[in-house]
Amino acid sequence: ATASEDKDLVIIGGGVAGYVAAIKAGQEGLKVTCIEKRGTLGGTCLNVGCIPSKSLLNNSHLYHQILHDTRHRGIEVSDVKLNLANFMKAKDTAVNGLTKGVEFLLKKNGVEYIKGEGTFVNENEIKVALNDGGEATVRGKNILIATGSEATPFPGLEIDEKRVVTSTGALSLEKIPETLVVVGGGIIGLEMASVWSRLGSKVTVVEFLGQIGGPGMDNEIAKSTLKLLKKQGIEFKLNTKVISGDTSSEKVKLEVDSAKGGKPESLDAEVVLVAIGRRPYTANLGLENIAMELDERGRVIIDSEYRTKIPHIRCVGDATFGPMLAHKAEEEAVAVVEYIKKGYGHVNYGAIPSVMYTHPEVAWVGQTEQDLKAQSIPYRVGTFPFSANSRAKTNLDTDGIVKMIADPETDRLLGVHIIGPNAGEMIAEGTLALEYGASTEDIARTCHAHPTLAEAFKEAAMATHAKAIHF
Ligand code: FAD
Ligand code: NAD
Numbered sequence: 001a002t003a004s005e006d007k008d009l010v011i012i013g014g015g016v017a018g019y020v021a022a023i024k025a026g027q028e029g030l031k032v033t034c035i036e037k038r039g040t041l042g043g044t045c046l047n048v049g050c051i052p053s054k055s056l057l058n059n060s061h062l063y064h065q066i067l068h069d070t071r072h073r074g075i076e077v078s079d080v081k082l083n084l085a086n087f088m089k090a091k092d093t094a095v096n097g098l099t100k101g102v103e104f105l106l107k108k109n110g111v112e113y114i115k116g117e118g119t120f121v122n123e124n125e126i127k128v129a130l131n132d133g134g135e136a137t138v139r140g141k142n143i144l145i146a147t148g149s150e151a152t153p154f155p156g157l158e159i160d161e162k163r164v165v166t167s168t169g170a171l172s173l174e175k176i177p178e179t180l181v182v183v184g185g186g187i188i189g190l191e192m193a194s195v196w197s198r199l200g201s202k203v204t205v206v207e208f209l210g211q212i213g214g215p216g217m218d219n220e221i222a223k224s225t226l227k228l229l230k231k232q233g234i235e236f237k238l239n240t241k242v243i244s245g246d247t248s249s250e251k252v253k254l255e256v257d258s259a260k261g262g263k264p265e266s267l268d269a270e271v272v273l274v275a276i277g278r279r280p281y282t283a284n285l286g287l288e289n290i291a292m293e294l295d296e297r298g299r300v301i302i303d304s305e306y307r308t309k310i311p312h313i314r315c316v317g318d319a320t321f322g323p324m325l326a327h328k329a330e331e332e333a334v335a336v337v338e339y340i341k342k343g344y345g346h347v348n349y350g351a352i353p354s355v356m357y358t359h360p361e362v363a364w365v366g367q368t369e370q371d372l373k374a375q376s377i378p379y380r381v382g383t384f385p386f387s388a389n390s391r392a393k394t395n396l397d398t399d400g401i402v403k404m405i406a407d408p409e410t411d412r413l414l415g416v417h418i419i420g421p422n423a424g425e426m427i428a429e430g431t432l433a434l435e436y437g438a439s440t441e442d443i444a445r446t447c448h449a450h451p452t453l454a455e456a457f458k459e460a461a462m463a464t465h466a467k468a469i470h471f
Helices: 016-027 043-048 050-068 084-108 187-199 219-231 326-342 369-374 390-394 423-435 440-444 454-465
Strands: 003-012 032-036 112-120 125-130 135-145 149-151 179-183 202-206 235-237 240-246 252-258 265-269 271-274 278-280 313-315 354-356 361-366 380-385 401-406 413-420
Touching: 003 016, 003 112, 003 326, 016 032, 016 043, 016 084, 016 326, 032 135, 043 050, 043 084, 050 084, 050 187, 084 112, 112 135, 179 187, 179 252, 179 265, 187 202, 187 219, 187 271, 187 354, 202 240, 202 265, 219 235, 219 361, 219 369, 219 401, 219 413, 252 271, 313 326, 354 423, 361 423, 369 413, 380 454, 390 454, 401 454, 413 423, 413 454, 423 440, 423 454, 440 454
Parallel strands: 003 032, 003 135, 032 112, 135 313, 179 202, 179 271, 202 235
Antiparallel strands: 112 125, 125 135, 149 278, 240 252, 252 265, 354 361, 361 413, 380 401, 401 413
């Protein structure tokens, strides 16, 4: 191995955190190397996460709509068929186009991209086992750990990505399973349950808690979500824990038990999806060679400037604290390069939106009612239902509400929670309002085009400090 010149920044991991940091650093005139072992850039998000899941969600929704939601619109279709191989091809086309696009962007910004697995030799030197064979050594004045996360395994249930799958396997099943049991009713569980249920699987979601949606979803919105997903035919077993699994027969067998203590029950499924959360991934990174600390959940410990205890080694994205979201990783990636180059950067962790891409979509930003209650912070709530919004009515798509939470004295917006059509796009307006410290009156006095779903957003703001017009 030969040591090359010292780079200004060496990035380990070419996911959203790593590739965005690489582009930003290139733009800032730094000499950058990005090391990625997957063979393609974009990490979990582009290869086996955000992008392929949204392709399957979008196209399964379209298929389901054509099958079940056309006659009353005056559209008669017949002979509708699903071609699963081509359905998956459409997903692969989206993924390939985007990962290649990222490779082009790295080139355009002068980033050196090395395909291989990086391991710390010491605090300044990284050894790369190249994908094509052989080894290289890279030295960096600054080093960024952006190695992301992996699915948390379920003890005793071995993942083969065919019958017992993580989200990765669930995004590439070769056949529509007759029965699918999803362990974990968080975002991955509910998005994948939606996809396969729309394609015809009988889906049962087993969730340990009494509520679905994972951490952060407003309780009231989570209840509405549960009701709507049940109406779509997905079955739920809440307050239920999986005790053990058996893969020795044709069907996978799961023993489940009421989390509150009750009768054990057995569930059979052609495919089981394990979606109980994700954990930081730092395997083979050689952290032991630099005595790097991890917290009890395996996260790299950093300070407010993303520095580890070795100041020129920093970490952003899923491998460290905070919500495991692509746009959070992206914000941090820009900020960390700004810290390196200029000494200051900024991420507002109070205004990071979350979106669950089911139908209807669920989206939120800021504080939930339960958060505020727990902190004894006074608040005021205003809601507006999509059933009173003209565009939603025109589209025959009226399930859901916009809910706003504001300070009762200053009227400053504290949180927005939406379940409804296009909630994922609409939440950008809530995020902007929160960033700018808007009051709900500011939002209500902003003219919104008619007829749009966004008028429901404006009317919820009206309902928060005064009264909505159309409800
Ligand atoms: P990753 O994307 O995991 O990237 C890390 C990269 O580092 C990987 O490519 C890995 O191969 C590489 N690597 C690791 N170790 C080494 C090493 N030693 N040497 C070289 N390379 C290494 N988030 C959203 O915001 N919206 C969504 O809709 C969404 N949908 C999702 C759907 C699914 C099914 C999943 C699983 C996740 C989803 N996420 C979504 C979460 C999102 O994918 C992550 O938050 C995001 O990918 C984190 O980016 P990252 O760069 O920190 O990590
Ligand atoms: P999650 O934390 O959102 O949900 C996991 C769920 O599993 C929780 O509801 C939890 O109570 C439940 N659970 C845990 N152990 C269990 C057990 N033994 N039995 C039954 N239920 C159990 O995690 P996830 O859905 O796996 O997603 C992982 C990460 O990926 C999240 O951080 C999420 O933000 C991210 N992600 C985001 C999107 C998006 O933004 N649209 C999509 C997919 C994934």
